[in-house]
Amino acid sequence: RPDTRNREAIIEAITSLYVLVLRSGPQINPYEINILYSLLENLFKNEDISWEAKIRHINELDQSLDDVLVFLNRNLIALDKIRLLLSLIVLANSDDEFSASEVTKILELSKKMNLETEGFMAVIDAIEYAKTEPVSIRGFRYFSHAERSIFRDYVVFGRTADCDLRFRDRRVQEHEMLLMLVDRFVFIGTGRETTATINGFELL
DSSP, X not given: OOOHHHHHHHHHHHXXXXXXXXHTSSOOOHHHHXXXXXXXXXXXXXXXXXXXXXXXXXXXXXXXXXXXXXXXXXXXXHHHHHHHHHHHHHHHGGGSSOOHHHHHHHHHHHHHTTOOSHHHHHHHHHHHTTOOSOOOOGGGGOOTTGGGOSOSOOEEEESSTTOSEEOOOTTSOTEEEEEEEETTEEEEXXXXXXXXXXXXXXXX
16 A cells, blocks of 8 residues: 555545546536535545645645646556546536536546546446446456555455455455445446356346
8 A cells, every 4th residue: 555645645636636626617516515525534534634624725726637637647556546537427426417518527537547438438327317237347357456555445355365355165256346335326346257246147
C-alpha cells in the first residue's frame, strides 16, 4: 500500500477529482452533496479527516482536472480507477437520471484514465433503465493485486492467504471474485476464469 505521506496526497487528489467534476456541471444539487460525503466517508472510513474542511481547502486551490488525473494515473492501480469512475456514475445518478453532459464527462474521464469506455456506458444504461442482465467492465478482471489498493474495503474471495474469504475447494480459483459497494450498488469483479454464478449467470 502507499506510504502515509503519499496516501494523504492520493486521498486529496481523489477528493479533488470529485469536487472538480461536480463544479464542472451546471448546478450542484443537495443530493450530489449528500452522496459525495457518503462516498468519501465510505471510501476512507478509517481516516481521521474532516471532509468539510478538506473540501473547503480544495475549493481554495488553483488546480486543473487534467493535473489531478495525471497524478491519479501515476498513483492508482486500474481497479481503483474503475472504482472512481463507478462512484462518479452513482454520483451522476443522484437525481435518478443521467444528463448527456454527465455521460460525456464520464466517458471522457475513462479515456483520460486509460480505461475502456464501453463497459462504463453499459453500466450507465443498466442503472438508468433498471436492466437485470449482467454487464461488465474488462478491467475488473485484474483484481488479484487488490492489496495494492488505496481503498481498504474490497472483499476478495478465493483460495490464497491474501483473500478475505477463503475456500478449500480446488475448483475455486486462487482469486475467484471481488465484491465492493458504492452507495446502494454492488459491483463484482472476477478473474478470467471463474466458477461463481449469480441466479444461474456465470460471472464472466
